[in-house]
Amino acid sequence: MTTTLTRPGALAASGHPLVRPPAARHLTDEQIAELGVELDAIRDDILAKRGATDAAYIRRVIKVQRGLEFAGRGALLFGRNRAAWIAGTTMLSFAKILENMEIGHNVLHGQWDWMRDPDIHSTTWEWDFVTPARSWQHTHNDLHHRWTNVVGKDRDVGYNLLRMDADQPWTPFNLGNPLYNAMLAPVFEWGIALYDLELPEYNEGLKSKADLKRDLKAMGIKAVKQFTKDYAATPAVAMLTGSGKQALYGTLVANAVRNVWAHAVIFCGHFPDGTDTFTEEMVEGETRGDWYVRQMIGSANISGSKLMHLMTGNLSHQVEHHCFPDLPSNRYAEVAVRVREICNRYGLPYTTGPLPKQVASTWAKVFKLALPDKGFFKKKKTTTP
Amino acid sequence: MIRLPRLARAASALITPLTPEDFLALFNPVFSARQLRGVVTRVERETENSATIYFRPGSGWHAHRAGQWARIGVELDGVRHWRSYSLSAAAGQDPAITVTDAGAVSNVLVRNTRPGDVLFLAPPQGDFVLPEHPRALLMLTAGSGITPVMSMIRTLVPRRPDADVVLVHSDRTPEVSLFREELNELADQFPNLRVTHWFTEERGRLEFTAAGLDGLCPDWRSRAAYACGPEGFLDDAEVFWAAESALPRTDPEPGAADPGSLTIERFSTSLAGGAGHDGGLVTFEASDREVEADGETPLLDVGEDAGILMPSGCRMGICHSCLLPLRAGQVRDLRTGEVHGDPGQLIQTCVSAAAGPVNLDH
Numbered sequence: 220m221t222t223t224l225t226r227p228g229a230l231a232a233s234g235h236p237l238v239r240p241p242a243a244r245h246l247t248d249e250q251i252a253e254l255g256v257e258l259d260a261i262r263d264d265i266l267a268k269r270g271a272t273d274a275a276y277i278r279r280v281i282k283v284q285r286g287l288e289f290a291g292r293g294a295l296l297f298g299r300n301r302a303a304w305i306a307g308t309t310m311l312s313f314a315k316i317l318e319n320m321e322i323g324h325n326v327l328h329g330q331w332d333w334m335r336d337p338d339i340h341s342t343t344w345e346w347d348f349v350t351p352a353r354s355w356q357h358t359h360n361d362l363h364h365r366w367t368n369v370v371g372k373d374r375d376v377g378y379n380l381l382r383m384d385a386d387q388p389w390t391p392f393n394l395g396n397p398l399y400n401a402m403l404a405p406v407f408e409w410g411i412a413l414y415d416l417e418l419p420e421y422n423e424g425l426k427s428k429a430d431l432k433r434d435l436k437a438m439g440i441k442a443v444k445q446f447t448k449d450y451a452a453t454p455a456v457a458m459l460t461g462s463g464k465q466a467l468y469g470t471l472v473a474n475a476v477r478n479v480w481a482h483a484v485i486f487c488g489h490f491p492d493g494t495d496t497f498t499e500e501m502v503e504g505e506t507r508g509d510w511y512v513r514q515m516i517g518s519a520n521i522s523g524s525k526l527m528h529l530m531t532g533n534l535s536h537q538v539e540h541h542c543f544p545d546l547p548s549n550r551y552a553e554v555a556v557r558v559r560e561i562c563n564r565y566g567l568p569y570t571t572g573p574l575p576k577q578v579a580s581t582w583a584k585v586f587k588l589a590l591p592d593k594g595f596f597k598k599k600k601t602t603t604p
Numbered sequence: 605m606i607r608l609p610r611l612a613r614a615a616s617a618l619i620t621p622l623t624p625e626d627f628l629a630l631f632n633p634v635f636s637a638r639q640l641r642g643v644v645t646r647v648e649r650e651t652e653n654s655a656t657i658y659f660r661p662g663s664g665w666h667a668h669r670a671g672q673w674a675r676i677g678v679e680l681d682g683v684r685h686w687r688s689y690s691l692s693a694a695a696g697q698d699p700a701i702t703v704t705d706a707g708a709v710s711n712v713l714v715r716n717t718r719p720g721d722v723l724f725l726a727p728p729q730g731d732f733v734l735p736e737h738p739r740a741l742l743m744l745t746a747g748s749g750i751t752p753v754m755s756m757i758r759t760l761v762p763r764r765p766d767a768d769v770v771l772v773h774s775d776r777t778p779e780v781s782l783f784r785e786e787l788n789e790l791a792d793q794f795p796n797l798r799v800t801h802w803f804t805e806e807r808g809r810l811e812f813t814a815a816g817l818d819g820l821c822p823d824w825r826s827r828a829a830y831a832c833g834p835e836g837f838l839d840d841a842e843v844f845w846a847a848e849s850a851l852p853r854t855d856p857e858p859g860a861a862d863p864g865s866l867t868i869e870r871f872s873t874s875l876a877g878g879a880g881h882d883g884g885l886v887t888f889e890a891s892d893r894e895v896e897a898d899g900e901t902p903l904l905d906v907g908e909d910a911g912i913l914m915p916s917g918c919r920m921g922i923c924h925s926c927l928l929p930l931r932a933g934q935v936r937d938l939r940t941g942e943v944h945g946d947p948g949q950l951i952q953t954c955v956s957a958a959a960g961p962v963n964l965d966h
Binding site for chain 2: 285
């Protein structure tokens with residue numbers, strides 16, 4: 220009857236990109252086309268299965284999240300009591316992580332739009348994160364997911380702040396790479412809000428003043444509300460029990476925990492060893508199969524328990540998420556088994572590892588790329604006449 | 605009551621971007637102010653294939669007028685589906701719909717609805733209502749077309765001794781005929797109601813002829829007529845009234861019905877106008893979605909299948925709840941086959957299909 224295309228016209232029907240990424244150079248055009256068909260089949264399979272159990276899943280997660288949020292914030296109002304403070308801060312941290320990752324990120328991807336529930340829909344959802352949902356959808360869904368790891372196109376490669384790829388030219392500013400990253404982690408949501416304003420794009424003339432003004436206003440309103448909730452309203456109510464200060468510490472800690480966690484998980488998505496970045500030539504003329512290949516070899520998973528997958532918003536299945544950004548997150552685990560098998564069969568890398576290993580790997584990159592590449596000065600000498 | 609919104613606003617500062625209703629809805633789904641819901645209070649089987657579902661609506665609902673319908677949303681395998689159903693309860697009573705199992709949505713409503721279930725609702729609407737001033741009435745109904753008329757009869761007959769209602773209801777057999785016993789009891793009890801059951805299995809199809817109607821209701825010409833039933837039944841009635849008396853008016857001013865006027869309520873629309881045509885790429889601009897659509901699928905279905913939240917109503921081109929502004933392209937009216945489209949024009953998405961590439965502002 221009808222077919223949905225995510226980006227019609229953006230992908231070539233056949234052929235190959237100008238340059239194929241090194242990790243996939245052993246594959247012929249036909250093999251890549253076949254791989255595309257196999258991945259499309261996985262998607263169709265899940266679409267056919269998707270139904271009441273999936274709907275019940277997201278509603279259950281939302282219910283649990285709201286329960287934790289309510290109980291956590293409620294307990295913080297009595298934060299003078301040490302046990303109440305610990306329970307409140309813990310529950311609120313969990314609630315915020317669930318809200319941002321398994322619920323917010325995935326709802327805003329449209330993973331649950333098929334239910335046609337206006338309360339759980341990518342066009343109506345707003346999240347407990349400073350950046351307004353609409354701004355984030357633009358930089359994340361439109362730009363990052365379309366241009367995944369294409370240096371110069373996907374600004375998520377370092378978020379305009381960090382040098383995360385050797386192909387990004389080194390400047391002395393990058394010496395601060397580890398420092399910036401350490402400072403970014405606890406205030407990650409503010410970093411993302413700033414990033415979503417796209418100031419460099421504005422400076423480069425790629426974003427209009429009107430658009431910037433609109434985004435600034437939306438962010439300002441959102442930021443005031445978010446700030447008021449956690450750092451003014453909650454402590455103010457807690458003052459009734461003499462727990463104002465403790466409640467403030469509680470919300471500060473919960474936000475910091477969520478920020479550090481989100482930062483860690485998100486950095487494990489594309490920066491660990493084994494993930495590839497791409498040049499613009501590798502995207503030019505890309506077919507659906509090549510697009511899938513780029514998503515798979517440009518992303519990295521995190522292995523772990525069911526709880527780990529839940530708390531990462533199933534971004535622990537980053538490879539599968541990038542292949543199928545709008546499939547419901549609760550389905551990624553079963554998709555992963557099949558995607559991994561395909562990667563093995565086609566001789567493509569499938570990067571995964573436990574969280575500590577992947578975090579260590581991203582930090583190693585942060586440190587390494589703080590310094591210029593070997594031969595940086597030599598090269599400079601040879602190019603100077 | 606005035607202080608409640610202020611309290612709610614104060615509470616919102618603590619839970620933004622959520623609202624107090626988001627939390628209250630954890631305990632009672634009817635509390636959601638963003639989505640009107642109702643809780644099923646009672647389900648009564650009417651016939652083998654039909655049931656009446658009573659529900660308690662949340663705030664945002666308004667009392668229905670006899671003969672009106674409401675949109676009801678139910679979830680089938682996790683997906684929300686909306687359909688319109690006539691309210692069968694008398695005006696002033698708790699709302700109830702009477703549903704006959706004829707499709708996926710009505711099947712779930714008739715077979716699998718239990719007290720305590722939640723229905724999604726839109727407030728009652730519709731112009732198929734009683735005249736404002738007392739008049740002698742002739743009701744012609746067939747099959748489940750009795751439903752809105754039942755609401756009228758329940759509203760009028762027991763309360764208004766001066767009412768004068770003749771009902772001719774056509775159905776296949778007594779077993780499948782909705783409200784048969786209640787109608788007979790009402791007719792026994794109240795002299796202002798006369799009921800004729802016409803069972804087509806015994807007597808054949810109810811034909812609209814002057815002689816036939818004279819036999820069923822000799823003074824039919826002096827009555828305001830209401831008809832509700834399947835498409836063929838209504839088409840026949842319309843043709844007959846057009847030939848016999850004044851022009852049929854499908855949308856009269858309430859109370860202004862002329863002698864011999866016919867008011868009809870349709871349950872379905874033939875969408876044959878699109879057969880055999882090509883569709884095109886449909887762009888939902890605000891949703892940033894593009895979908896390839898054929899020339900026979902209503903744009904409403906195209907959008908819903910793509911996961912877009914589409915406004916919708918009767919799904920048969922009557923209620924205009926589904927209007928969306930056209931940005932570019934042409935659409936085909938599936939009822940008539942007419943191709944039309946000016947930028948800015950409001951399109952009835954439930955009865956329009958793509959005729960080439962179409963851009964909608966949604």
